Amino acid sequence: MDHHIIHLSNGIRVLLKPADTVVSHACILVNAGTRDERPEQYGMAHFIEHLLFKRTERRNTNQILNRLELVGADLNAYTTKEYTCVHASFLTEHLSRVLDLFEDIIFHSVFPESEMEKEKSVILDEIASYQDSPEDAIADDFEDMLFDQHALGHNILGTSESLKAITRQDIFQFLKENYCTDQIVLAITGQYDWKKIKKLTEGILSDIPANLSARERNMTINYKPIQRKIVKPIVQAHVSLGNVAYSLHDDRKVGLMVLNNLLGGMGMSSRLNLQIREKYGIAYTIESNYTPYTDTGIFSIYYGTDGDKAHQAQRLVNKELKKLRDTKLGSLQLHQAKQKFIGQIALGEENRMGVLISMAKNLLDYGKVNTLEEVVEQINRVSAEELLATANEVFEDAKLSELDFIPEQE
Numbered sequence: 001m002d003h004h005i006i007h008l009s010n011g012i013r014v015l016l017k018p019a020d021t022v023v024s025h026a027c028i029l030v031n032a033g034t035r036d037e038r039p040e041q042y043g044m045a046h047f048i049e050h051l052l053f054k055r056t057e058r059r060n061t062n063q064i065l066n067r068l069e070l071v072g073a074d075l076n077a078y079t080t081k082e083y084t085c086v087h088a089s090f091l092t093e094h095l096s097r098v099l100d101l102f103e104d105i106i107f108h109s110v111f112p113e114s115e116m117e118k119e120k121s122v123i124l125d126e127i128a129s130y131q132d133s134p135e136d137a138i139a140d141d142f143e144d145m146l147f148d149q150h151a152l153g154h155n156i157l158g159t160s161e162s163l164k165a166i167t168r169q170d171i172f173q174f175l176k177e178n179y180c181t182d183q184i185v186l187a188i189t190g191q192y193d194w195k196k197i198k199k200l201t202e203g204i205l206s207d208i209p210a211n212l213s214a215r216e217r218n219m220t221i222n223y224k225p226i227q228r229k230i231v232k233p234i235v236q237a238h239v240s241l242g243n244v245a246y247s248l249h250d251d252r253k254v255g256l257m258v259l260n261n262l263l264g265g266m267g268m269s270s271r272l273n274l275q276i277r278e279k280y281g282i283a284y285t286i287e288s289n290y291t292p293y294t295d296t297g298i299f300s301i302y303y304g305t306d307g308d309k310a311h312q313a314q315r316l317v318n319k320e321l322k323k324l325r326d327t328k329l330g331s332l333q334l335h336q337a338k339q340k341f342i343g344q345i346a347l348g349e350e351n352r353m354g355v356l357i358s359m360a361k362n363l364l365d366y367g368k369v370n371t372l373e374e375v376v377e378q379i380n381r382v383s384a385e386e387l388l389a390t391a392n393e394v395f396e397d398a399k400l401s402e403l404d405f406i407p408e409q410e
Contacts, residue, residue: 008201010205011184014187014188014197015187018192021352022092024191033081042154045079047120047171051109071090073094075087082293089353092190096204099204111172113168127160138239145228181210182210182213185360187363227401230404237406239301239404240300242401244298247295248365256299264289264301271323283305284304286313286317310404325392341379
């Protein structure tokens, strides 16, 4: 088998992907992110991720960090709108050390007030740094504009006001509501036997009390296109445009992924890159992105260009979108678009940590893991007619929102 799934009695699931290698990877993925915060909690999920490394009932900060670094392992974490992930890479013989640490920081962190104040200061610096980077800031501000008044829109870091207001009691309440055992997947890849992994993980994790989720993510979409221009002390113009899109559970998402990759995805041969960067040389960075969430999604295009070239860049972007709305892909174009996308996904299999986290997300989102063969089959089933219909729905002019960061006039 490509993988094994072990169901612990408290609801935690363990995923093992055997691999013949001396370097192993593991992650613990929690189905809790910034969209699960209340307005007064903005920044909470990311703040907790920082604090997981600070102190537990058994370890101080140095003991947490040295637990893996002393054996040459790498430990890190990240937060998204819907997930919190802690991950590690290590030599195969150190698995029990890794899992013991995962269990300790996820379930036994104590969040001391002194560490909270220090980390608030660190994140406030992170917020200031982010605000100095318009290419990063515009992506978050665009989502905030599309998902107005909803937690999916706000910045992962929160605001200085919301961050300063978070208390230790707030943290424990968020954990109780969102770090639910049936919404946690521990994933491992390495040279391991699944029966031994079952025994090991049961020994480490089975004493964690069951805490089953009562949360539902069901967003009411009241989307209306918005056009907004903001003058900033910057040199380049930065533009983000797009639309709400399909959720993780919408079958049309596969077609939109193919379209997105063709339009402005990975590689130098995307339509937007060929036209706007290679042919006319008016943008160093131009790309499109599609991010599906549990109950909605977002499609966006970003580019940065000199202020006097922004109008031309916009006209060319609109021209490429119109082509996809008006003209069905020919059989050769469709085949090439699919082959490019499939090839990129297959190459991504070389990133074993990335694959492992993707599998863990599959298990959380769908209750199963999609194999590479199943993904390829889904892509190959997409028709030119479906892509044309999707382009006309998602790329329709009247539905597109746009956010522009405009340089100040000298």
